[in-house]
Amino acid sequence: MSARPVKMILSDLGEFGLIGFIDRKIGKCSRALKGIGDDTAVIPLSSRKYLLFTTDMLREGIHFTRKMPAQGIGHKALACNISDIAAMGGIPQYAVVSLGAPGTCPQRFISGIYDGIRQTAKKFGVEIVGGDTIKCKEIIINVALTGEVGKKHVIYRSGARCGDHIFVTGPLGNSLSSGWHLNFVPRVKEAQYLVKKFRPTAMIDISDGLAADLGHILSESRVGAVIEEDLIPRRKGASLKQALHDGEDFELLFTLPAAKAKAFESCGGKNFKSYRIGQVVDDEFGLQLRTEESGLKTVKGKGYTHF
């Protein structure tokens, strides 16, 4: 007699377990150059360009609450997708927006959300070209966004090499309590400057937390990294732990070969702030944090997980 198998639920699997499971189930793409596993999909478009395609679902109670300003929520729903396009080196273009909301939801709140979406769309040259509306128990906003990138400008997570320097475009941590997650500026301009002038070897936007997202670059590039406690820029009031693990900073995290890093630091800093936080090392080291107190220690990505 064999024991009855235990029924596996999503909480047992965990968020990254679920994503891995879906990824394996969906399988490889044949026409798309990148499917699941980078900031956006990368799809052949013309002899010089790729189409980028990404989506994000936001939910009341996790990504926002009704006590937050509705326009900020609308901004966030679109801007977190724009940030993904930026992280590929691309320009955002067209969005479709799905809204789920309870029948008891005040029109004014929904109006505020769409005001935020419209204003951010206008600011970043995005056209809202469609959508869907359904009744839900809680407010759900799903945005899918396309973009374009020159073939010679696309940046993946997988190109970091030993010796590269690691940079972020702004201070990290405390995004939620500071309100940054509702009014962050997706780094399209900075990414455009970077891909055109310095061509980073790898780039990602920090949505899951520095440690987790650097972890994505490291695993995709098959390298390790050492980051320095005293170089990691922190948002006002943020602890080191928060700077490492809080999500929703939406800053760019990128790597540059040593020679380019030097040139970037000496001239690139004029265009926007950026912070060198460490260096890419051999795969075997994993992700190491150097602190004055205890030297090197291994860091694990443990940003917010849904399940």
Add this chain to the structure above:
Amino acid sequence: MSARPVKMILSDLGEFGLIGFIDRKIGKCSRALKGIGDDTAVIPLSSRKYLLFTTDMLREGIHFTRKMPAQGIGHKALACNISDIAAMGGIPQYAVVSLGAPGTCPQRFISGIYDGIRQTAKKFGVEIVGGDTIKCKEIIINVALTGEVGKKHVIYRSGARCGDHIFVTGPLGNSLSSGWHLNFVPRVKEAQYLVKKFRPTAMIDISDGLAADLGHILSESRVGAVIEEDLIPRRKGASLKQALHDGEDFELLFTLPAAKAKAFESCGGKNFKSYRIGQVVDDEFGLQLRTEESGLKTVKGKGYTHF
């Protein structure tokens, strides 16, 4: 003293009120040829082609329940978007899938949903290139899908003219109770044949019900229509009312000028079944149903509304 204004909620506004409100808020597109208001958005792509872009959000308790086969639910989530691309005369290409689900949801059920998505994607040449997963109180599936259409093949809702004949590609009504809504075949092949051989003047897929979706063609084309009770094909067991107002048939509804309609009926019928159900008339008539019993009477679109 003025009375305090009553706080408007979404249920007061109604689904079409909400859509109209969002539409006005978002405003007109400048680059996209069609934004909100057709089956998909239509976006310039190359000298010969348009990019199509659409999205649909499905929710447990409205569009499906956990008692239904999970693969059918996955099929439906993708296929209702494919049906929108078909209705523009296009070929579906790339999809991103967002999933919201409770932590207590069995992995097996989610696995079945993605099996359904994958199989339908494969059948229709769609690549799943990205997605998102979040924890929700109920299962929510949002699919956004791109497609392509030749500029000379794109069909809008707005081209129907007086005297055109009206056709549907299959029997209507009872989609939910018959299970059709979980295993319908999106009419890509039929639409391709139509746009290449007969070029319909207007086309839409029936998702809100015949009366409501014909209503969309009529209002966009600024015409009226007379449909004939005894010509409307009904699914087994469906009443006239169900054939007129049930949603989720996902058949194509299209109009052809009289001469082409004759040619289509005499030769086109060999490739797939289709049913002539009436004729386009002057705007002032609205949508009229001719029954043997009571002659002409006005029909109102009253398909399923969310709010």
